[in-house]
Amino acid sequence: xxxxxxxxxxxxxxxxxxxxxxxxxxxxxxxxxxxxxxxxxxxxxxxxxxxxxxxxxxxxxxxxxxxxxxxxxxxxxxxxxxxxxxxxxxxxxxxxxxxxxxxxxxxxxxxxxxxxxxxxxxxxxxxxxxxxxxxxxxxxxxxxxxxxxxxxxxxxxxxxxxxxxxxxxxxxxxxxxxxxxxxxxxxxxxxxxxxxxxxxxxxxxxxxxxxxxxxxxxxxxxxxxxxxxxxxxxxxxxxxxxxxxxxxxxxxxxxxxxxxxxxxxxxxxxxxxxxxxxxxxxxxxxxxxxxxxxxxxxxxxxxxxxxxxxxxxxxx
Amino acid sequence: xxxxxxxxxxxxxxxxxxxxxxxxxxxxxxxxxxxxxxxxxxxxxxxxxxxxxxxxxxxxxxxxxxxxxxxxxxxxxxxxxxxxxxxxxxxxxxxxxxxxxxxxxxxxxxxxxxxxxxxxxxxxxxxxxxxx
Numbered sequence: 001x002x003x004x005x006x007x008x009x010x011x012x013x014x015x016x017x018x019x020x021x022x023x024x025x026x027x028x029x030x031x032x033x034x035x036x037x038x039x040x041x042x043x044x045x046x047x048x049x050x051x052x053x054x055x056x057x058x059x060x061x062x063x064x065x066x067x068x069x070x071x072x073x074x075x076x077x078x079x080x081x082x083x084x085x086x087x088x089x090x091x092x093x094x095x096x097x098x099x100x101x102x103x104x105x106x107x108x109x110x111x112x113x114x115x116x117x118x119x120x121x122x123x124x125x126x127x128x129x130x131x132x133x134x135x136x137x138x139x140x141x142x143x144x145x146x147x148x149x150x151x152x153x154x155x156x157x158x159x160x161x162x163x164x165x166x167x168x169x170x171x172x173x174x175x176x177x178x179x180x181x182x183x184x185x186x187x188x189x190x191x192x193x194x195x196x197x198x199x200x201x202x203x204x205x206x207x208x209x210x211x212x213x214x215x216x217x218x219x220x221x222x223x224x225x226x227x228x229x230x231x232x233x234x235x236x237x238x239x240x241x242x243x244x245x246x247x248x249x250x251x252x253x254x255x256x257x258x259x260x261x262x263x264x265x266x267x268x269x270x271x272x273x274x275x276x277x278x279x280x281x282x283x284x285x286x287x288x289x290x291x292x293x294x295x296x297x298x299x300x301x302x303x304x305x306x307x308x309x310x311x312x313x314x315x316x
Numbered sequence: 317x318x319x320x321x322x323x324x325x326x327x328x329x330x331x332x333x334x335x336x337x338x339x340x341x342x343x344x345x346x347x348x349x350x351x352x353x354x355x356x357x358x359x360x361x362x363x364x365x366x367x368x369x370x371x372x373x374x375x376x377x378x379x380x381x382x383x384x385x386x387x388x389x390x391x392x393x394x395x396x397x398x399x400x401x402x403x404x405x406x407x408x409x410x411x412x413x414x415x416x417x418x419x420x421x422x423x424x425x426x427x428x429x430x431x432x433x434x435x436x437x438x439x440x441x442x443x444x445x446x447x448x
Contacts, residue, residue, distance in 0.1 A: 089427050094369075170391060170393045290366055
C-alpha cells in the first residue's frame with residue numbers, strides 16, 4: 001500500500017513570521033510604486049469567526065498552544081459531523097477535508113479582534129426582521145427555486161462577501177492590479193470583483209449589486225477597499241442592503257497578506273466590529289467553478305420535495 | 317492553567333468539528349438516509365462538472381437487466397488539485413458505491429464511499445491517478 005496522497009501533502013503550514021522579520025521585510029512593488037499583491041492566495045482557515053466563550057478575552061495562542069490546537073483540529077471528521085447529514089459523500093475522498101488543504105494559520109483564537117471576540121448583539125429591529133423572514137419561509141422551503149438559498153441557486157457563494165471568508169473548500173482567490181483597478185477573483189464561485197482606484201464616488205443608492213459596490217485607495221502600503229450598495233438578498237450575519245464593509249490588505253511577508261475588515265450596519269448590530277485573517281500565498285492556478293452548468297442538486301431537491309408532498313403523512 | 321487551557325482548546329475543537337461544512341446544497345433533503353444503497357457497476361461516463369461531480373454507472377440486476385445510475389460526488393476542482401485528471405476514471409472501469417438513494421426515488425444516489433472492485437478507494441490513497 002502506497003502512502004496516501006493526502007498524507008503526503010498533509011497541511012502545508014504557513015505561519016506569520018516573528019514581528020522583527022516583518023518589520024525589516026520590504027514588499028515587492030508594481031511599476032507605479034505600490035506593494036504588489038498579485039498572485040494566488042488561500043484563506044483556508046481553522047480559526048473560528050467567533051471566539052469560544054471558554055477562552056474569555058484571550059486573543060492569541062502561544063506557539064505551543066497553537067501547535068496543539070492544529071494537531072487536534074486537523075483530523076478527518078465524520079461525514080455526519082461535517083456534512084450535517086449521513087447522506088453525504090466522504091470529504092476525504094474528494095480532497096475536501098481540511099487535512100488535505102493548504103491552511104493559512106494564525107495565532108488568533110478568533111477572526112474577530114478585540115477582547116469580546118464575538119459578533120455584537122443584533123438590534124431589536126434586526127431580530128424582528130430575521131424572525132419575520134424565518135416565519136414567512138417556514139413550511140415553504142422547497143416550494144420552488146426562489147425559496148432556496150442563493151448559494152444553492154449558484155448565484156453567490158455565502159462566504160464571497162465582501163468581507164471574504166473561507167468558503168470551506170476550494171478556498172482560493174487571485175488578485176490582479178493595474179494603476180486604475182484592482183481585480184479580485186474568488187474560485188467560489190467564480191465572481192470577479194473589479195475595484196476602481198481613481199477616487200470616484202460610490203454608485204447612487206438606487207444601484208444595488210450582489211457583491212456590493214467597491215472603491216479602493218492606498219493608505220501607505222495598505223490597500224483599503226470600501227464597499228456599500230449591497231442587495232437585500234445577501235445575508236452577512238443578519239446584515240443585508242445596509243452593510244458597509246472596509247477591507248484592508250497589507251502584504252507582511254513573501255507568503256502572507258494580512259486581511260482585515262470592519263463592518264458596520266446600525267440597522268443590524270448594536271456596534272461595528274472588526275476581524276482579521278491571513279491570506280497565504282499559493283502556487284495556483286485557480287479553476288473555473290461553473291456552478292450553473294451542472295446544478296442537478298436543485299432539481300433533485302425540488303423533485304424529492306414533490307414526492308414527499310404526494311406521499312400520505314404518517315398519522316403517528 | 318495549562319490544563320484549563322487544554323480543556324478550552326479541546327472544547328473549541330469539539331465545537332469546530334461539530335459545525336457542518338457549508339455544503340453547496342441540502343444533501344439531507346436530496347437523499348434519503350433511510351434508503352442506503354450498495355451498487356456494483358461499470359462506469360459509462362464521469363461528469364467533471366461543478367458544483368458536484370457525477371459518475372454514471374451501469375448496474376446489472378440479478379435478472380440481467382442493466383440499469384444506469386447517477387452517483388453524486390465532490391467538486392472536481394479539489395480532485396484536480398490532488399492530481400486526478402479526466403483519465404482517472406474511465407468508461408469500463410468497475411466500481412463499488414456505498415451511498416443513499418435520492419428522495420425522488422429515481423436511480424440517483426450520493427456516493428458516500430467509492431471503491432474499485434478490489435476494495436481500493438477511488439480517489440484516496442493513489443499516488444498516481446489511475447495507478448494500480
